[in-house]
Amino acid sequence: MSRSEEFTELRPLLFAIAYRILGSVSEAEDAVQETWLRFASTDTEPASVKSFLSAVVTRISIDVLRSARVRRESYVGPWFPEPLLTDPYDDPARSAELADSVSMAALLLLERLSPLERAVFVLREVFAFDFPEIAAAVERSEAACRQLAVRARQHMAAGRPRFEADxxxxxxxxxxxxxxxxxxxxxxxxxxxxxxxxxxxxxxxxxxxxxxxxxxxxxxxxxxxxxxxxxxxxxxxxxxxxxxxxxxxxxxxxxxxxxxxxxxxxxxxxxxxxxxxxxxxxxxxxxxxxxxxxxxxxxxxxxxxxxxxxxxxxxx
Structure with missing residues:
Protein backbone atom coordinates (compact mmCIF):
# COMPACT_ATOMS: atom_id res chain seq x y z
CA MET A 1 0.00 0.00 0.00
CA SER A 2 1.36 3.44 -0.93
CA ARG A 3 1.72 6.27 1.57
CA SER A 4 -1.12 8.10 -0.11
CA GLU A 5 -3.39 5.08 0.27
CA GLU A 6 -2.38 4.58 3.90
CA PHE A 7 -3.07 8.21 4.66
CA THR A 8 -6.43 8.18 2.88
CA GLU A 9 -7.49 5.15 4.89
CA LEU A 10 -6.61 6.85 8.18
CA ARG A 11 -7.81 10.33 7.25
CA PRO A 12 -11.25 9.98 8.93
CA LEU A 13 -9.58 9.02 12.22
CA LEU A 14 -7.11 11.91 11.98
CA PHE A 15 -9.93 14.39 11.36
CA ALA A 16 -11.93 12.93 14.25
CA ILE A 17 -8.98 13.40 16.62
CA ALA A 18 -8.23 16.92 15.43
CA TYR A 19 -11.86 18.07 15.54
CA ARG A 20 -12.32 16.90 19.11
CA ILE A 21 -9.16 18.67 20.20
CA LEU A 22 -9.92 21.88 18.30
CA GLY A 23 -13.72 22.13 18.06
CA SER A 24 -13.28 23.57 14.59
CA VAL A 25 -13.90 21.83 11.27
CA SER A 26 -11.72 24.22 9.28
CA GLU A 27 -8.81 24.04 11.72
CA ALA A 28 -9.11 20.25 11.93
CA GLU A 29 -8.99 19.96 8.15
CA ASP A 30 -5.92 22.19 8.08
CA ALA A 31 -4.26 20.03 10.75
CA VAL A 32 -4.97 16.89 8.74
CA GLN A 33 -3.55 18.47 5.58
CA GLU A 34 -0.39 19.54 7.43
CA THR A 35 -0.08 15.98 8.75
CA TRP A 36 -0.11 14.66 5.20
CA LEU A 37 2.57 17.13 4.11
CA ARG A 38 4.83 16.03 6.93
CA PHE A 39 4.17 12.36 6.25
CA ALA A 40 4.82 12.73 2.54
CA SER A 41 8.10 14.60 3.10
CA THR A 42 9.66 12.37 5.77
CA ASP A 43 12.07 9.53 5.05
CA THR A 44 10.97 7.77 8.23
CA GLU A 45 9.22 4.42 7.83
CA PRO A 46 7.13 4.21 11.01
CA ALA A 47 6.51 0.85 12.65
CA SER A 48 2.85 1.85 12.95
CA VAL A 49 1.53 4.36 10.45
CA LYS A 50 -1.62 4.84 12.55
CA SER A 51 0.38 5.73 15.67
CA PHE A 52 2.75 7.96 13.70
CA LEU A 53 0.02 9.95 11.95
CA SER A 54 -2.11 10.20 15.09
CA ALA A 55 0.88 11.58 16.98
CA VAL A 56 1.60 14.15 14.27
CA VAL A 57 -1.99 15.39 13.98
CA THR A 58 -2.22 15.57 17.79
CA ARG A 59 0.91 17.71 18.12
CA ILE A 60 -0.25 20.02 15.34
CA SER A 61 -3.69 20.33 16.94
CA ILE A 62 -2.19 21.17 20.35
CA ASP A 63 -0.15 23.98 18.80
CA VAL A 64 -3.19 25.33 16.93
CA LEU A 65 -5.36 25.12 20.05
CA ARG A 66 -2.90 27.14 22.11
CA SER A 67 -3.16 30.07 19.71
CA ALA A 68 -6.90 29.56 19.18
CA ARG A 69 -7.58 29.88 22.91
CA VAL A 70 -6.09 33.37 22.87
CA ARG A 71 -8.36 34.38 19.98
CA ARG A 72 -11.42 32.93 21.72
CA GLU A 73 -10.85 35.17 24.73
CA SER A 74 -11.78 38.18 22.57
CA TYR A 75 -14.62 36.44 20.73
CA VAL A 76 -17.85 38.45 20.54
CA GLY A 77 -20.59 36.72 22.52
CA PRO A 78 -20.82 33.00 23.32
CA TRP A 79 -18.37 30.71 21.48
CA PHE A 80 -19.57 27.35 20.13
CA PRO A 81 -17.73 24.69 18.15
CA GLU A 82 -18.32 24.57 14.42
CA PRO A 83 -21.31 22.26 13.90
CA LEU A 84 -20.66 18.83 12.43
CA LEU A 85 -23.50 17.24 10.47
CA THR A 86 -21.61 14.10 9.46
CA ASP A 87 -18.68 12.48 11.25
CA PRO A 88 -16.43 10.67 8.74
CA TYR A 89 -14.99 8.29 11.36
CA ASP A 90 -16.97 5.30 12.51
CA ASP A 91 -15.97 2.57 14.96
CA PRO A 92 -18.90 0.40 16.10
CA ALA A 93 -16.93 -0.78 19.12
CA ARG A 94 -16.67 2.79 20.41
CA SER A 95 -19.82 4.35 18.97
CA ALA A 96 -21.05 5.60 22.36
CA GLU A 97 -17.75 7.29 23.23
CA LEU A 98 -17.51 8.84 19.77
CA ALA A 99 -21.04 10.23 19.88
CA ASP A 100 -20.82 11.62 23.41
CA SER A 101 -17.40 13.18 22.88
CA VAL A 102 -18.44 15.16 19.82
CA SER A 103 -21.65 16.68 21.21
CA MET A 104 -21.72 20.46 21.56
CA ALA A 105 -22.02 20.13 25.33
CA ALA A 106 -19.00 17.82 25.58
CA LEU A 107 -16.85 19.97 23.29
CA LEU A 108 -17.67 23.03 25.39
CA LEU A 109 -16.73 21.09 28.51
CA LEU A 110 -13.43 20.13 26.88
CA GLU A 111 -12.71 23.85 26.51
CA ARG A 112 -12.09 23.94 30.27
CA LEU A 113 -9.10 21.62 29.93
CA SER A 114 -5.56 22.64 29.06
CA PRO A 115 -4.47 21.72 25.51
CA LEU A 116 -2.40 18.80 26.84
CA GLU A 117 -5.22 17.52 29.06
CA ARG A 118 -7.63 17.78 26.18
CA ALA A 119 -5.35 15.86 23.81
CA VAL A 120 -4.68 13.12 26.36
CA PHE A 121 -8.37 12.79 27.20
CA VAL A 122 -9.35 12.53 23.53
CA LEU A 123 -6.70 9.95 22.71
CA ARG A 124 -7.30 7.84 25.81
CA GLU A 125 -11.00 8.10 26.64
CA VAL A 126 -12.43 8.50 23.14
CA PHE A 127 -10.07 6.52 20.92
CA ALA A 128 -8.53 4.12 23.50
CA PHE A 129 -4.89 4.73 22.60
CA ASP A 130 -2.46 3.17 25.06
CA PHE A 131 -0.22 5.35 27.20
CA PRO A 132 3.04 4.69 25.32
CA GLU A 133 1.34 5.95 22.13
CA ILE A 134 -0.11 8.96 23.97
CA ALA A 135 3.25 9.78 25.53
CA ALA A 136 4.86 9.79 22.09
CA ALA A 137 2.08 11.94 20.68
CA VAL A 138 2.20 14.69 23.32
CA GLU A 139 5.93 14.33 24.00
CA ARG A 140 5.56 13.71 27.72
CA SER A 141 6.42 10.73 29.93
CA GLU A 142 3.90 7.96 30.44
CA ALA A 143 3.64 8.92 34.11
CA ALA A 144 2.88 12.53 33.19
CA CYS A 145 0.25 11.37 30.70
CA ARG A 146 -1.45 9.23 33.32
CA GLN A 147 -1.63 12.27 35.63
CA LEU A 148 -3.00 14.41 32.80
CA ALA A 149 -5.61 11.73 32.09
CA VAL A 150 -6.71 11.61 35.73
CA ARG A 151 -7.07 15.40 35.93
CA ALA A 152 -8.95 15.50 32.63
CA ARG A 153 -11.36 12.75 33.71
CA GLN A 154 -12.03 14.56 36.98
CA HIS A 155 -12.80 17.83 35.19
CA MET A 156 -15.03 16.10 32.65
CA ALA A 157 -16.83 14.00 35.25
CA ALA A 158 -17.69 17.10 37.27
CA GLY A 159 -19.71 18.59 34.41
CA ARG A 160 -20.34 15.66 32.09
CA PRO A 161 -23.55 16.25 30.12
CA ARG A 162 -26.34 13.70 30.19
CA PHE A 163 -28.39 12.91 27.11
CA GLU A 164 -31.50 10.94 26.22
CA ALA A 165 -30.27 7.38 25.69
CA ASP A 166 -33.06 6.36 23.31
Missing part, protein backbone atom coordinates in the same frame (compact mmCIF):
# COMPACT_ATOMS: atom_id res chain seq x y z
CA UNK A 167 -32.00 7.48 19.83
CA UNK A 168 -35.49 7.07 18.39
CA UNK A 169 -36.97 9.18 21.20
CA UNK A 170 -34.44 11.92 20.47
CA UNK A 171 -35.24 11.90 16.77
CA UNK A 172 -38.99 11.97 17.39
CA UNK A 173 -38.64 14.93 19.74
CA UNK A 174 -36.54 16.82 17.17
CA UNK A 175 -39.19 16.15 14.51
CA UNK A 176 -41.94 17.45 16.82
CA UNK A 177 -39.76 20.49 17.63
CA UNK A 178 -39.47 21.34 13.93
CA UNK A 179 -43.18 20.71 13.34
CA UNK A 180 -44.11 23.08 16.17
CA UNK A 181 -41.84 25.76 14.73
CA UNK A 182 -43.12 25.47 11.18
CA UNK A 183 -46.78 25.31 12.28
CA UNK A 184 -46.36 28.24 14.67
CA UNK A 185 -47.79 26.28 17.63
CA UNK A 186 -46.14 27.99 20.60
CA UNK A 187 -48.08 25.94 23.13
CA UNK A 188 -46.93 22.74 21.48
CA UNK A 189 -43.39 24.03 21.32
CA UNK A 190 -43.38 24.98 25.00
CA UNK A 191 -44.51 21.45 25.93
CA UNK A 192 -41.32 20.08 24.36
CA UNK A 193 -39.05 22.31 26.45
CA UNK A 194 -37.72 21.69 29.96
CA UNK A 195 -38.90 24.23 32.53
CA UNK A 196 -35.38 25.68 32.81
CA UNK A 197 -34.43 25.32 29.15
CA UNK A 198 -31.78 27.77 27.93
CA UNK A 199 -31.41 29.18 24.41
CA UNK A 200 -27.98 30.53 23.48
CA UNK A 201 -26.65 31.74 20.12
CA UNK A 202 -23.20 32.14 18.58
CA UNK A 203 -23.10 35.00 16.10
CA UNK A 204 -19.52 36.09 16.71
CA UNK A 205 -20.53 39.63 15.82
CA UNK A 206 -21.04 38.46 12.24
CA UNK A 207 -24.63 37.27 12.46
CA UNK A 208 -27.77 38.40 14.33
CA UNK A 209 -27.72 36.71 17.73
CA UNK A 210 -28.56 37.43 21.34
CA UNK A 211 -25.42 37.88 23.44
CA UNK A 212 -27.06 36.49 26.60
CA UNK A 213 -28.97 33.24 27.19
CA UNK A 214 -32.76 33.22 27.29
CA UNK A 215 -33.96 30.90 30.07
CA UNK A 216 -37.37 29.34 30.74
CA UNK A 217 -39.80 27.35 28.59
CA UNK A 218 -42.24 30.20 27.93
CA UNK A 219 -39.51 32.71 27.04
CA UNK A 220 -37.63 30.31 24.78
CA UNK A 221 -40.84 29.25 23.02
CA UNK A 222 -41.71 32.91 22.35
CA UNK A 223 -38.17 33.60 21.11
CA UNK A 224 -38.19 30.69 18.67
CA UNK A 225 -41.76 31.44 17.65
CA UNK A 226 -40.89 35.07 16.89
CA UNK A 227 -37.88 33.93 14.85
CA UNK A 228 -40.06 31.55 12.82
CA UNK A 229 -42.82 34.12 12.33
CA UNK A 230 -40.37 36.78 11.18
CA UNK A 231 -39.04 34.54 8.42
CA UNK A 232 -42.35 32.87 7.62
CA UNK A 233 -42.39 31.51 4.09
CA UNK A 234 -38.81 32.48 3.29
CA UNK A 235 -36.92 29.69 5.04
CA UNK A 236 -36.93 25.94 5.40
CA UNK A 237 -36.52 24.21 8.78
CA UNK A 238 -35.63 20.51 8.93
CA UNK A 239 -34.45 18.11 11.63
CA UNK A 240 -30.83 17.05 11.24
CA UNK A 241 -28.35 15.28 13.45
CA UNK A 242 -25.84 17.84 14.72
CA UNK A 243 -22.70 16.55 16.44
CA UNK A 244 -24.39 13.17 16.96
CA UNK A 245 -27.29 14.84 18.80
CA UNK A 246 -30.73 16.08 17.64
CA UNK A 247 -30.57 19.32 15.74
CA UNK A 248 -32.17 21.62 13.22
CA UNK A 249 -30.90 23.00 9.91
CA UNK A 250 -32.35 26.34 8.82
CA UNK A 251 -31.94 27.32 5.17
CA UNK A 252 -33.22 29.84 2.66
CA UNK A 253 -35.49 28.64 -0.12
CA UNK A 254 -32.44 28.41 -2.39
CA UNK A 255 -30.64 26.15 0.08
CA UNK A 256 -28.26 28.74 1.53
CA UNK A 257 -27.62 28.02 5.20
CA UNK A 258 -28.99 30.47 7.75
CA UNK A 259 -28.38 28.68 11.05
CA UNK A 260 -27.82 25.35 12.75
CA UNK A 261 -29.46 24.48 16.06
CA UNK A 262 -28.10 21.79 18.37
CA UNK A 263 -30.54 20.39 20.94
CA UNK A 264 -29.64 18.77 24.25
CA UNK A 265 -32.42 16.29 25.04
CA UNK A 266 -33.02 14.54 28.35
CA UNK A 267 -36.10 13.04 30.01
CA UNK A 268 -38.19 13.70 26.92
CA UNK A 269 -37.57 17.46 26.91
CA UNK A 270 -35.19 19.89 25.22
CA UNK A 271 -32.78 21.13 27.87
CA UNK A 272 -30.64 23.50 25.78
CA UNK A 273 -30.90 25.08 22.33
CA UNK A 274 -27.56 26.20 20.91
CA UNK A 275 -27.81 28.12 17.65
CA UNK A 276 -24.87 28.90 15.38
CA UNK A 277 -25.38 31.83 13.01
CA UNK A 278 -21.78 32.97 12.60
CA UNK A 279 -21.28 32.50 8.83
CA UNK A 280 -17.61 31.60 9.31
CA UNK A 281 -18.70 28.54 11.29
CA UNK A 282 -21.26 27.43 8.70
CA UNK A 283 -19.21 27.80 5.51
CA UNK A 284 -17.96 24.19 5.58
CA UNK A 285 -21.58 23.02 5.26
CA UNK A 286 -22.26 24.83 1.98
CA UNK A 287 -23.25 28.29 0.71
CA UNK A 288 -24.19 30.59 3.59
CA UNK A 289 -27.03 33.09 3.60
CA UNK A 290 -26.66 36.74 4.57
CA UNK A 291 -28.52 36.55 7.87
CA UNK A 292 -28.34 40.32 8.43
CA UNK A 293 -30.06 40.91 5.08
CA UNK A 294 -32.71 38.33 5.87
CA UNK A 295 -33.40 39.95 9.21
CA UNK A 296 -33.67 43.43 7.67
CA UNK A 297 -35.98 42.18 4.92
CA UNK A 298 -38.17 40.41 7.47
CA UNK A 299 -38.40 43.53 9.61
CA UNK A 300 -39.30 45.59 6.53
CA UNK A 301 -42.09 43.13 5.65
CA UNK A 302 -43.37 43.25 9.21
CA UNK A 303 -43.39 47.05 9.16
CA UNK A 304 -45.16 47.13 5.80
CA UNK A 305 -47.89 44.79 7.04
CA UNK A 306 -48.45 46.67 10.28
CA UNK A 307 -51.63 48.82 10.37
CA UNK A 308 -50.90 52.50 9.91
CA UNK A 309 -52.37 53.39 13.33
CA UNK A 310 -50.43 50.68 15.17
CA UNK A 311 -47.57 53.02 16.06
CA UNK A 312 -43.88 52.20 15.93
CA UNK A 313 -42.77 48.61 16.41
CA UNK A 314 -40.53 48.52 19.47
CA UNK A 315 -39.92 44.80 19.62
CA UNK A 316 -36.56 45.16 17.81
Missing amino acids: RRAREELAARFVEAITDGHLDGLEELLAADVAAVADGGGKGPALTKPVVGAAKVARLIGAFAAMFDGTMSVEPREVNHQPGVLVTEADGHIVAVMALDVLDGRVQTVRTVVNPDKLAHLGPVADAWRLRDEAMARRAANRPADAGPDRRG
